[in-house]
Structure formats: structure tokens, C-alpha cells
Amino acid sequence: MGKMRVSSTFVAIIFMVNYLVGCTNNNEVYNNVEEIKIGVTVYKEDDKFISTITNNILELAKKKEKEENVKITIDILDAKENLANQCNQVDKFILNNYDVICVNIVDRTSAATIIDKAKSSNTPIIFFNREPVEEDMRRWKDVYYVGAEAEKSGELQGSLIIDKYTSDKSEIDKNGDGKIQYVMLEGEHGHQDTAIRTEYSIKTIVQNGIEVEKLADDTANWEFAQAKSKMTGWIKEFGSEIEVVFSNNDDMALGAIEALKEAEINNVIVVGVDGVTEALEAVKNDEMLGTVISNSIAQAEGIFNIAYSKATNGDLSDVEGLEGKYIKTKHIKIDKNNVDVYLK
Incomplete structure (x- = not known):
């Protein structure tokens, strides 16, 4: 070896x-x-x-x-x-x-x-x-894991909604009932990020004194097409009741946005996670409120640095961020205020 x-x-x-x-x-x-x-x-x-x-x-x-x-x-x-x-x-x-x-x-x-x-x-x-x-x-x-802090991604996604609610409550609470009516697009069953992002995004909002009401939630397996289909069904069922779409990742968020566009609805708040380029562009174009970058560059660096070190001298002492068997990368909250920096 x-x-x-x-x-x-x-x-x-x-x-x-x-x-x-x-x-x-x-x-x-x-x-x-x-x-x-x-x-x-x-x-x-x-x-x-x-x-x-x-x-x-x-x-x-x-x-x-x-x-x-x-x-x-x-x-x-x-x-x-x-x-x-x-x-x-x-x-x-x-x-x-x-x-x-x-x-x-x-x-x-x-x-x-x-x-x-x-x-x-x-x-x-x-x-x-x-x-x-x-x-x-x-x-x-010799087993290692490189990933992100799933709890933090949920917390930061929730904080995007808190920021918007605090700055302009009427933009979210469209019916003025003091609650946020939402739907949740979940990732794959059994994936740790699905459960954690779903839990912590809502928990963060509730802990900040904002009431929420779940209209629906379902898995779309991280996929654009499945999310679009789920969102289309929810639009037919709930119509203007939907105020916020939470999505466990950006690809599903983009699928939800496509469904909203086809239904000619432009006043529903959508938030995602990952920070893929298409989502950053959607934030810039006011199609998404925000996303949370799940630093793919840092994760790739962690994977490659461990692999290279093990393949050469086996010494991991210089691998940045490695704690025992784990590298857990940080997240970055993205909204209209800082999206241009990360698009570059």
C-alpha cells in the first residue's frame, strides 16, 4: 500500500x-x-x-x-x-x-x-x-469519513427564514395569521442529512419564537424531477396556502421553483442547501431566498489529502481538519447580500 x-x-x-x-x-x-x-x-x-x-x-x-x-x-x-x-x-x-x-x-x-x-x-x-x-x-x-456538519446546515437554512421574517414579516406570512405555512422536500430515506436538515431547520425557527404549520412533507430523493412532481401536486392541493418551501438540497429546491414557475406563482419563499451554481444563480435572480454552501471544495480537499497521505507515507498529521477519523467541513449561509462573492 x-x-x-x-x-x-x-x-x-x-x-x-x-x-x-x-x-x-x-x-x-x-x-x-x-x-x-x-x-x-x-x-x-x-x-x-x-x-x-x-x-x-x-x-x-x-x-x-x-x-x-x-x-x-x-x-x-x-x-x-x-x-x-x-x-x-x-x-x-x-x-x-x-x-x-x-x-x-x-x-x-x-x-x-x-x-x-x-x-x-x-x-x-x-x-x-x-x-x-x-x-x-x-x-x-484505516476507515475515515469526510462530510459536512449536517446540524449546522439545517440551522443556517432556518436562519435564512428568521432573517426574512424579522426584516419583512409580510413577505413570508402572507395571510397574516402569525404562522409560517410550509412544505418540506426531503432527501433520501436513511441518509443522515435528510433527518438532520429537516429537524434542525424547523427547530431553529421555532426556538426563535416563530410559529410554523406543516402542510406537507415527502421525499424527493435529492432529485429535481421528483421534487418538481411533488411540488406540482402540493400546488394543486394547497395553492396559495404555501408560504415557504424547505428543501434538503438545492436540486430539489430548483425542481420546486420550476413547478412554481409553471403555475405562475412567484411569491413563495424557497430555501435549499448545497450551494450549487444553479442555486446561487437562482438566489441572485430572486427565485430563491437563499441556500447554504456545503463546501464541496473543502470536502474534496479533505478526501484527496487523506488519500494522498495514505498512499505515500501514511502520515496524516499534516491533514488539515482531521480529527481522529473525521473531517467535518463548515457551512456558509448565502442570500442576496453575499451571493455575488460565491458566484465568482
Whole structure:
């Protein structure tokens, strides 16, 4: 694990992103270039936030290649929301002697199987975005997790509504009954961020003395199309009663906005989480009140820095933000006042 041959000659820097699992030996030198092999398997490749993380990992690998004259192969595979696919992908990474495996797991409650595979092959494993339960994280010394502080994302989403309610109550409480009537678009069942963001966004508002009334909530599995469909149904059912749409992520928030546009409704407050570019643009264009950046760059840095360190010397003492087995990145609240800074 992490063994490399040091070339005595000037080395060419080659970056290869290979979506098919290769069959080269882990210690093979290609064109006199050192090689580190990092396997990445994601629950669903077309998830906007996850694809942002993986794209950032690729950029970090390119930068490190130039700095260190080392060939870094990043193989990114799509499990297509199928745990069996993902287990097979992990097996292929192990069979082909990858230095580190990074997993955005399909089912966070099933991490033990993957951890045991990694342990048996002595291959460090880094979970990201979907946190295994604590018991599974303790199964082996070389298991790590990189993600965000889910509680804080919910709190900051709630605070966006508090700020608006405080500055212009009538913009939210349109019927003047002293309550916020809302609907909640939830992420995938079983994902820790779904439960935590849902709970803390509302709890934060209530703790600040603002009454709320839930009209409806349902899962849309982080997806634009499902959220649009759910929102369309709620518009038909509740019409002008809906004052706020809470969404566990931006992609679902954007789906809700599309449904509102088609219904020619423009006075419903929508808030999301993630800070994807399309959501930031929606905030700038007054289609969303705000979002919460779930720093994909910081998360990618955490994943890559652990992986690179484990693949080289195994020393994690210089990995910024690592506390034991965990890196938990900070969130940033975004509204019309600061969105231009983050769009840049």
C-alpha cells in the first residue's frame, strides 16, 4: 500500500481519469512516472453535488501531479444506486491493487461489508457525504469519513427564514395569521442529512419564537424531477396556502421553483442547501431566498489529502481538519447580500 518507485530522471506528468477499472500492478511505473491509484465509487454519478466533489478531486490531483512529479490515476465509478454494484466496484479496486478507495456509499447502514473488504486487503478507505454509523467506523483503524456538519446546515437554512421574517414579516406570512405555512422536500430515506436538515431547520425557527404549520412533507430523493412532481401536486392541493418551501438540497429546491414557475406563482419563499451554481444563480435572480454552501471544495480537499497521505507515507498529521477519523467541513449561509462573492 502506497509503495512508489522514485525516478532518477526528469519525469513526464501524465494525468489519467479512467472510468474502466485497469489491470496494471500498483507498483508499475509508466513512462518513468511514479503512480498513485485512487478508486472512487459514488452512489449516483449525476447527483450535482457529488459530481462537484469528484470534479474537485480531479483538479486537486492534476495540481499535485505538477507539484510532485507523480502520476495520479483517479478512477471514478458510478454504482447507479445499487449496493451490489458498489461492492463489485470495491472488489475490482482491491483486485487491481489501488492504494486508497473512496466511497460515497449507496446505503450508509451497509458500510460494514465494504469496510471488511478493505480491511482484509489492507487498503485504506475513505467514506464521504454519506456517513457510516459509528459502530462501523470503529471496525478498522484505516476507515475515515469526510462530510459536512449536517446540524449546522439545517440551522443556517432556518436562519435564512428568521432573517426574512424579522426584516419583512409580510413577505413570508402572507395571510397574516402569525404562522409560517410550509412544505418540506426531503432527501433520501436513511441518509443522515435528510433527518438532520429537516429537524434542525424547523427547530431553529421555532426556538426563535416563530410559529410554523406543516402542510406537507415527502421525499424527493435529492432529485429535481421528483421534487418538481411533488411540488406540482402540493400546488394543486394547497395553492396559495404555501408560504415557504424547505428543501434538503438545492436540486430539489430548483425542481420546486420550476413547478412554481409553471403555475405562475412567484411569491413563495424557497430555501435549499448545497450551494450549487444553479442555486446561487437562482438566489441572485430572486427565485430563491437563499441556500447554504456545503463546501464541496473543502470536502474534496479533505478526501484527496487523506488519500494522498495514505498512499505515500501514511502520515496524516499534516491533514488539515482531521480529527481522529473525521473531517467535518463548515457551512456558509448565502442570500442576496453575499451571493455575488460565491458566484465568482
